[in-house]
Amino acid sequence: QQQVKQSPQSLIVQKGGISIINCAYENTAFDYFPWYQQFPGKGPALLIAIRPDVSEKKEGRFTISFNKSAKQFSLHIMDSQPGDSATYFCAASYGDDKIIFGKGTRLHILP
Amino acid sequence: NAGVTQTPKFQVLKTGQSMTLQCAQDMNHEYMSWYRQDPGMGLRLIHYSVGAGITDQGEVPNGYNVSRSTTEDFPLRLLSAAPSQTSVYFCASSYSIMFGRGKSYGYTFGSGTRLTVV
Numbered sequence: 001q002q003q004v005k006q007s008p009q010s011l012i013v014q015k016g017g018i019s020i021i022n023c024a025y026e027n028t029a030f031d032y033f034p035w036y037q038q039f040p041g042k043g044p045a046l047l048i049a050i051r052p053d054v055s056e057k058k059e060g061r062f063t064i065s066f067n068k069s070a071k072q073f074s075l076h077i078m079d080s081q082p083g084d085s086a087t088y089f090c091a092a093s094y095g096d097d098k099i100i101f102g103k104g105t106r107l108h109i110l111p
Numbered sequence: 112n113a114g115v116t117q118t119p120k121f122q123v124l125k126t127g128q129s130m131t132l133q134c135a136q137d138m139n140h141e142y143m144s145w146y147r148q149d150p151g152m153g154l155r156l157i158h159y160s161v162g163a164g165i166t167d168q169g170e171v172p173n174g175y176n177v178s179r180s181t182t183e184d185f186p187l188r189l190l191s192a193a194p195s196q197t198s199v200y201f202c203a204s205s206y207s208i209m210f211g212r213g214k215s216y217g218y219t220f221g222s223g224t225r226l227t228v229v
Contacts, residue, residue, distance in 0.1 A: 031213065041223070042222055043201050044220050046217045049215070051213075093215065099216065101154045
């Protein structure tokens with residue numbers, strides 16, 4: 001019930017395309033869903049986050065779509081660029097410091 | 112403001128050796144944690160601390176010890192290194208975010224320590 005399941009494990013997208021990464025959770029007590037972006041040789045960094053009281057959050061080319069009834073959320077990267085090539089982690093928490101991470105998606109954008 | 116600083120960046124150990132991975136943060140964060148990252152396994156929590164003098168086990172604590180004598184420092188000790196501990200280790204500290212109707216937490220990660228045990 002504590003897991004956050006992330007798919008796909010890896011993803012290749014053409015430059016200019018839309019990258020979509022999906023996550024699912026079981027624990028309905030989760031109330032905060034962040035996405036982290038990690039470049040090679042670096043630690044993960046907070047990219048964008050959403051609470052379950054909204055269905056979508058957009059920041060530039062990055063959008064989180066949230067489906068509370070299905071207990072799923074996804075990250076969409078519009079107009080994907082080679083500089084977006086990184087590993088992306090979805091995560092969930094319920095009001096305290098402990099965050100549960102998905103296993104990550106390695107995204108590669110073809111130039 | 113350096114954020115979270117990890118040392119060393121790279122380390123090679125022989126099986127059975129011990130060592131300490133250092134982690135320091137200058138943001139006065141109470142919550143700190145250690146993760147290991149392995150291909151296909153994501154980020155797995157080793158140990159965490161909610162404040163000076165308080166530590167607790169995470170998902171994969173065996174073979175590791177931690178202590179938290181100050182708010183700033185959270186070292187991770189490998190007692191007797193094994194090849195299975197070959198991994199990239201990340202330290203993180205947590206900060207509170209006022210987000211929507213409530214408070215949540217974001218993590219600041221260090222840049223990692225790549226450890227190889229031969």
